[in-house]
Amino acid sequence: MKLTILFGGASFEHEISIVSAITIKEKLASFDLSFIFCDGDHRFYLIDAKKMKSTTFSNGKHKKMSELTLTNGGFIQKSFFGSTLHTNTILNLIHGGDGEDGSIASLLDFFDIKYIGPRKEACTFSYDKRYTKYLCNALGVKSVEYEVCHKNEAANLRLSMPVIVKPASLGSSIGVSIVKDESNFDYALDTAFEYDDAVLVEPFIVGVKEYNLAGYMVGGKIHFSIVEEPQKEEFLDFEKKYMDFSRSEQASRADISEELINKLKSNFEKVYRGMFEGALIRCDFFVVHGEVLLNEINPIPGSMANYLFEDFEQVIRELSNNIPDASRVKVSYEYIDSISSAKGK
Amino acid sequence: MKLTILFGGASFEHEISIVSAITIKEKLASFDLSFIFCDGDHRFYLIDAKKMKSTTFSNGKHKKMSELTLTNGGFIQKSFFGSTLHTNTILNLIHGGDGEDGSIASLLDFFDIKYIGPRKEACTFSYDKRYTKYLCNALGVKSVEYEVCHKNEAANLRLSMPVIVKPASLGSSIGVSIVKDESNFDYALDTAFEYDDAVLVEPFIVGVKEYNLAGYMVGGKIHFSIVEEPQKEEFLDFEKKYMDFSRSEQASRADISEELINKLKSNFEKVYRGMFEGALIRCDFFVVHGEVLLNEINPIPGSMANYLFEDFEQVIRELSNNIPDASRVKVSYEYIDSISSAKGK
Numbered sequence: 124m125k126l127t128i129l130f131g132g133a134s135f136e137h138e139i140s141i142v143s144a145i146t147i148k149e150k151l152a153s154f155d156l157s158f159i160f161c162d163g164d165h166r167f168y169l170i171d172a173k174k175m176k177s178t179t180f181s182n183g184k185h186k187k188m189s190e191l192t193l194t195n196g197g198f199i200q201k202s203f204f205g206s207t208l209h210t211n212t213i214l215n216l217i218h219g220g221d222g223e224d225g226s227i228a229s230l231l232d233f234f235d236i237k238y239i240g241p242r243k244e245a246c247t248f249s250y251d252k253r254y255t256k257y258l259c260n261a262l263g264v265k266s267v268e269y270e271v272c273h274k275n276e277a278a279n280l281r282l283s284m285p286v287i288v289k290p291a292s293l294g295s296s297i298g299v300s301i302v303k304d305e306s307n308f309d310y311a312l313d314t315a316f317e318y319d320d321a322v323l324v325e326p327f328i329v330g331v332k333e334y335n336l337a338g339y340m341v342g343g344k345i346h347f348s349i350v351e352e353p354q355k356e357e358f359l360d361f362e363k364k365y366m367d368f369s370r371s372e373q374a375s376r377a378d379i380s381e382e383l384i385n386k387l388k389s390n391f392e393k394v395y396r397g398m399f400e401g402a403l404i405r406c407d408f409f410v411v412h413g414e415v416l417l418n419e420i421n422p423i424p425g426s427m428a429n430y431l432f433e434d435f436e437q438v439i440r441e442l443s444n445n446i447p448d449a450s451r452v453k454v455s456y457e458y459i460d461s462i463s464s465a466k467g468k
Numbered sequence: 469m470k471l472t473i474l475f476g477g478a479s480f481e482h483e484i485s486i487v488s489a490i491t492i493k494e495k496l497a498s499f500d501l502s503f504i505f506c507d508g509d510h511r512f513y514l515i516d517a518k519k520m521k522s523t524t525f526s527n528g529k530h531k532k533m534s535e536l537t538l539t540n541g542g543f544i545q546k547s548f549f550g551s552t553l554h555t556n557t558i559l560n561l562i563h564g565g566d567g568e569d570g571s572i573a574s575l576l577d578f579f580d581i582k583y584i585g586p587r588k589e590a591c592t593f594s595y596d597k598r599y600t601k602y603l604c605n606a607l608g609v610k611s612v613e614y615e616v617c618h619k620n621e622a623a624n625l626r627l628s629m630p631v632i633v634k635p636a637s638l639g640s641s642i643g644v645s646i647v648k649d650e651s652n653f654d655y656a657l658d659t660a661f662e663y664d665d666a667v668l669v670e671p672f673i674v675g676v677k678e679y680n681l682a683g684y685m686v687g688g689k690i691h692f693s694i695v696e697e698p699q700k701e702e703f704l705d706f707e708k709k710y711m712d713f714s715r716s717e718q719a720s721r722a723d724i725s726e727e728l729i730n731k732l733k734s735n736f737e738k739v740y741r742g743m744f745e746g747a748l749i750r751c752d753f754f755v756v757h758g759e760v761l762l763n764e765i766n767p768i769p770g771s772m773a774n775y776l777f778e779d780f781e782q783v784i785r786e787l788s789n790n791i792p793d794a795s796r797v798k799v800s801y802e803y804i805d806s807i808s809s810a811k812g813k
Contacts, residue, residue: 133796133797133799134797134799135797137797137799137800138800138801138802138803138804141804162799163796163797163798163799164540164796165540165578165579165580165796166540177804177807177808178804178808180801180804181801181804181805181808192537192539193538194537195509195510195511220797221578224588225570225574225588225589225592226574226577226578226588228574229570229571229573229574229575229578229588230574230575230578232571233510233566233571233574233575234510235510243569243570243571243574243588243592244570244592244596244599247570247588247589247592247593248592251589253606254589256606257602257603257605257606258602260602260605260606261598261601261602261605273742320742321742397618397665397666451478451508451509451510452478452479452480452482452508452565453508454478454479454482454507454508455482455483456483456525456526457483458483459483459486459522459523459525459526460526462522463522463523463526
């Protein structure tokens, strides 16, 4: 099966996307893969599969490879001898900005290129954690309570310590702090404001149980992964997260009841249906006193959460065969024509 | 002042956008304007200002003009003699799909082109009426109660007649019906489902007072238009709406109290701030028993609601000088470099 991995992007998760793409290359060994890299200047390059290692990009060697430009129907590669149109289905593996904020989805939709990944509205509701809360409230999915602080405005926090402070719109753990003592709160806010003008503050729930569940839609039915209880420190720092994006070994199933698994699946489905079609997403849940709370939606999870699926190649094959229809509206000139003919022109 | 009007788009409001662009051309007579047309196939054309009439497009004459392609920093025009990069600030005047759904915003942001118009998140929350409700609920702005019906699912309506039935994601009045008698409800639903898989049903409030207010942000402060009480039939059909997009005569102020005007402004500001910066939007409000309800957000109002402002050229000048900063994240290779050096590569 042919598939093009699109990775990179001008974001704080640029490196993570490279790591993710290298991992996916290993996991889809039987596929006929090609690779398109989006660099920090929003230029696209066709990357030789043999050169898919992280130093290719950190050393700038990708700039010697073929540059591509977006056009109707695909990415075009121009050379002295003519041009080639690359029309493969794209797997959007650009984590964070560009990939998860709706930009890449809009570009691919606009240029009529098929892709696996969240559509633009789905990006809006998952990239900014405030909007994930709006969505949860509208759908009746419980999530952790929160307050929003804005840059250059006084923060009148009602929550009591400990709290977790997060930039509204970043993935990974960049700019995130746990604050146990009020005296450290302002510093945590300033750190988060380096990345976003809006910051979420949530209660930090000590010893909370966390469960991750991934899934995607096939023919109106959601195919779920196993549920994993992530083995994590109190809190993932960027370096640990970085390693997390290169995970490729099958995870083990969380030792939880069928009832809890079904609760997680039911919450996942409420969030997914009508919003995330076309994407494989991972939802991270908290369980507090038996109650399921949605913590985060990862619309392009690190290395596509391959480690949660038994047959990852089959997963990507199914996604590839179930891409949402995005037919363009046919333009008509009915009114202009009727007005012109009335005017006798 | 230089400015490029971007209009057209592959949407049901394609014709309306052409009418709007022609009106804006008249209203910005002292500007140095240029025109870029996006056709139904998502091709861009540079339109000769003298040819800015509706039949140019309905007759397909635009296809003989210069085609442009998007590139970093602007639209590029290639000819036998070389290429010209068009870098003017863009006024996004593509109504409906493409323009108001976030596609054009994403494209212009991605390619680092300055523009007047709603940013992609703002589009998500205004293009789909369901998401406008989510936003209103989150911000404490009252709106009309609603129910959502989905295609191929049984509709269990709790609202009683009369109701208004609308496709979730279209502007204008396309696919909208007022249903007074239950026996006509299914037909109205089917009509709306021709345009969207999700449909909003709201109570139709007989004799409701409607008020329109436009505004935009300059240096952290909102500049408001006058408030208009639109002179309308029970309901605008597409043809009347079409005429509405060519409005250019100054509207008259609604005869309402200062107190009500301030209530409208306060609701407008709650919706605008932190979401619609960079855009001139028009909010349409209902007033029911003295209570202000947000009916609709028009993130690219017909002919930019020029008729609500006394000095429209000054409005566009101010918007042009207050374009939100969209600086790209600088990519770093800190982690890859540190890992590579640890490996001694």
